[in-house]
Amino acid sequence: MIGVAVVGYGYWGPNLVRNFADTPGARLVAVCDLKKERLASVKGRYPSIRITDDFDELLRDPEVAAVAIATPVSTHFRLAMSALMAGKHVFVEKPIASSSEEAQRLVEEAVRRKLVLAVDHTFIHTGAVRKMRELVEDGLGEVYYYDSVRVNLGLFQHDVSVIWDLAVHDLSIMDYVLPVRPVAVSATGMSHVAGEPANIAYLNLFFENNLIAHVHVNWLAPVKVRRTLVGGSRKMIVYDDLEPSEKIKVYDKGITLNGDARQAGERTYQALVGYRTGDMWAPHLDVTEALGSEIREFIGCIERSEIPAADGRAGLRVVRILEAATQSLAQRGRVIELEGVRRVA
Amino acid sequence: MIGVAVVGYGYWGPNLVRNFADTPGARLVAVCDLKKERLASVKGRYPSIRITDDFDELLRDPEVAAVAIATPVSTHFRLAMSALMAGKHVFVEKPIASSSEEAQRLVEEAVRRKLVLAVDHTFIHTGAVRKMRELVEDGLGEVYYYDSVRVNLGLFQHDVSVIWDLAVHDLSIMDYVLPVRPVAVSATGMSHVAGEPANIAYLNLFFENNLIAHVHVNWLAPVKVRRTLVGGSRKMIVYDDLEPSEKIKVYDKGITLNGDARQAGERTYQALVGYRTGDMWAPHLDVTEALGSEIREFIGCIERSEIPAADGRAGLRVVRILEAATQSLAQRGRVIELEGVRRVA
């Protein structure tokens, strides 16, 4: 049994506690938070679990083999680094840290100590996103574009922009689904509240081939939209996360090319490009709760010394893009090259 | 009665012919096309209208006071300029010309000769777009953003990119609806057919204030989308052109600000931003055919020496943005400043 402590019992912490409590192989040892009323709430629901407001106490506890961190982003690095240095495996909310520098140091520390470092990119454990990855691997053909819209009337935050709050989801999904990594990013956006970070933003991701990716995020939209289009040479996907059951639709649509369009005159060209319109298909999706699968994977990785789907490096790649996008947005969309992640032995 | 000749009887020309034939004050004198079978088709439907394949003959005809041009874009400038120089009023399909240089010269020629020069920005004559303009003028408050998506599996063109084919609609609508003009533009995009122009593109428009506009156009999408979000400080609009009747929805939603958020700490800040969620309202829209209204306006402008809603200058402003966006796309989204349109006495 892997002993686990959950740190932070605010918005998301209760979900972690509930899922760790239900995961075979895990034993929920303690919950830590600075607020007394939250700890009392834990006690009411889980009378047998230890509660504490002393994080360092957990680190000294030999029963705690892993720490799950669900605190504000600005504290991720300090808490995760302390836990790793105390020899604990770490599961941390996304984004993994406030900067790529911090994320890089967490990755290196985990590697050095041979500890599991997982970042909670929840969406990649949903049936819908797993199905998208399958389709991209086999069925879509060459991927042409990835376009996502994630907008609603949402809670304005004043420490991070809408990019860190919403685009982080799309970037973590793309990191999991796409076969290639972006080499550069640009972003535009605007703040409509004086002195506050951007509440609307558009990100472009550039790749070495002719794949193009784009993300639209907005806290100030009248309707909620969660829709991703993925175009491939053989099939195309619409992923609508607000659909109750048919979240993934696969379209057998596209163009077919015969011969070299460059050499064709107008009349001939028209004949060279064909349009293909076939069936649409909405595969049945696994509806297991994503967070449960993810936590089972985390515990399994500790048991078998494996690497989770969203490890520290995935967390780092996403933070690197968030950082570059933020920098680009401040310069009206200047393209920022994404240097490769430094290798760790 | 204003004598009118229509030039070009391909895809759009028959709509012009039908509407000019039905417009009081106009008399359809002749139709010109280079293809004999098209002229025969005109003859079958409108036996009393003269047909010809000789454009110059129309220019010499004193019965022809106005010329409507529905030919390929590359010919707009030559035909429109000849018509203006022959003293004819001109109605020309969008985009008005292939370059801002050409558009500028048409504008100047029309001004010099005191002729009406109209560009067929059809959408601005629809009930939906006219209602949007009304709402932007009175109701929306300060306009925060304008976001449009116009995608489908569409006919690939090889002489112009998707920007000139689809974004031209959004740019002409914005030109009519928004109270301010963009000062710069950037665009990214990609071609997925070797040697051909971009089939997917994203445009950013920058303004002097904190308004931001964005357009997504795509010829290779599995589903058809025609949706525009306009966010204002007091209300927000969703304009969905595929809705059969409720194309415009007005949301009484947004944020309210109390005090200066910059000076507030986290806790206080939360109290300063409020969320407003009220009724939604879909105003009844005028369903008169847009092209009919537009052609009546053109004839009326000739009769009363007035300027149409979409005059040569509007056509020029749109072409200027298309041109800059094309230039930007070739440079991964470099921002291109839009110089003011040169004044014409």
Place this chain on the structure above:
Amino acid sequence: MIGVAVVGYGYWGPNLVRNFADTPGARLVAVCDLKKERLASVKGRYPSIRITDDFDELLRDPEVAAVAIATPVSTHFRLAMSALMAGKHVFVEKPIASSSEEAQRLVEEAVRRKLVLAVDHTFIHTGAVRKMRELVEDGLGEVYYYDSVRVNLGLFQHDVSVIWDLAVHDLSIMDYVLPVRPVAVSATGMSHVAGEPANIAYLNLFFENNLIAHVHVNWLAPVKVRRTLVGGSRKMIVYDDLEPSEKIKVYDKGITLNGDARQAGERTYQALVGYRTGDMWAPHLDVTEALGSEIREFIGCIERSEIPAADGRAGLRVVRILEAATQSLAQRGRVIELEGVRRVA
């Protein structure tokens, strides 16, 4: 070449004329209408086609081998019967006649004279309805129910109720798609305009097995709905005619039964009924214009002495149900048995 005359050039007649004019094997000889301005309109578009207001003249014309009738329902019987008696093949708008007595006599006359009698049940020639029939034949399993909603804010008629105007479509589709015929019908409904026929109605169709069918039609609905659910033991269909392309969706959903539920106690029973939720699939549909296919079929049936998919008997079966439903509606839904159609040698 089969010479054809079209009678009635009001709402639907022009579609018949256009399609007969385009059908290989058919030669459009004449168009007949009582209104001079309509005949003038025919002349404008089809200068070579004879126009007349004298129906009897057509019947005497040996060049006319077939007559297509698109006049008000109350005249169908008289015109169709005269044409049959003059030895002409007949294509008549739905419903085929005003009563089952009339329909029966048309069927008998056509049989006696070995003439093709077709009724224009247009929907059965659409790709969507043809696909439904295919699925019902192979894929759906045992058909459990057929449920259709056809409502909108529609033109009130004062000679026939909403049943004859709208439910006629559903009845003709069911006649084509379902493997069995109804044995009884009941209907309820209401008129909301004093002295006028019902503007809202609900029809129940009873079958010999446990299939049940239901139709909801309404001229006074705030939204337009055209949606049919067909439930089978193995698959279920949603047919939404307002969807631009995915009109037919096939769901691999349903229940599975293990053992005899009657003998099971509550606890055991729960285990006996299983739920199956699989993929959804929207087959690509043929988009050929239905009326064109139908008219080609009519001409082909004349040439090869065959029976069209919607022959006089199909028209009779539909009228018989309309008649019984009307009778039932007047008696708050009393069940009316449908006697079998009298055999014709």
Place this chain on the structure above:
Amino acid sequence: MIGVAVVGYGYWGPNLVRNFADTPGARLVAVCDLKKERLASVKGRYPSIRITDDFDELLRDPEVAAVAIATPVSTHFRLAMSALMAGKHVFVEKPIASSSEEAQRLVEEAVRRKLVLAVDHTFIHTGAVRKMRELVEDGLGEVYYYDSVRVNLGLFQHDVSVIWDLAVHDLSIMDYVLPVRPVAVSATGMSHVAGEPANIAYLNLFFENNLIAHVHVNWLAPVKVRRTLVGGSRKMIVYDDLEPSEKIKVYDKGITLNGDARQAGERTYQALVGYRTGDMWAPHLDVTEALGSEIREFIGCIERSEIPAADGRAGLRVVRILEAATQSLAQRGRVIELEGVRRVA
């Protein structure tokens, strides 16, 4: 403080417990269930609440002033009657009892003892249904029809048909919203599992005026639909309970009548009926949890000796229709008259 005991901690009981625990003026004294594991679950969450499997013990407890019953329908009468006879106020799940005879006796007992008897018609406490009632009272004009569709792939039950499971919601909503009571009912339906109750059903409700109501319920539908149309002489409503926020849409649509249609010939008649198409409006709805409001109302009625919106009589009226519909369904839709509810002094 009103002491409350909740009986039945299965599917719905936990919601009652949570809401009674949160209601000012109520004190949750005990929870009763026959299953030990359910009682253990109560103890885990609410350590201070007494648990018991002895219903009679609750009835003897003077601290218990009211009993909330969330057990299977077949037990409602026995438990509620015992509670009333012990002088307890009663809140019971819908339907209030298994027969109108039982429901009648509960109503009489509550009246005799001056106790509050409430039935949990939850929907009538939602913002959407309350808004419908407001609109029916003021805005819709004369109500022409009420049409509801409530279908999905649902849990088959073997003790009651789909009417008692799903139509009960529509009947309780209609009871609250409509200004008049039905005088007769008919129903058709079918079972597709041998020996089991109907899994699809259609109900017609007849009224003394020209209002007509219809309900379609189905456990075997491939898609989930929860949609009600209400047509009035001045406005029409679409109530879609699956819409996340705009559940109620009000359409300013309909017909206008000028003069007496009966005396008009065809041509004149067309002029007499006009069509009105105006704005659509989706009012902002109260999003307070319905069950919470309902329980606060129940406690308030006890405190002030008032009658709840859904009292025993409302429960009786709904059961009377369920009973008649069941009877009608067995006779292919024979109309069953609804006798007036017997008066209770």
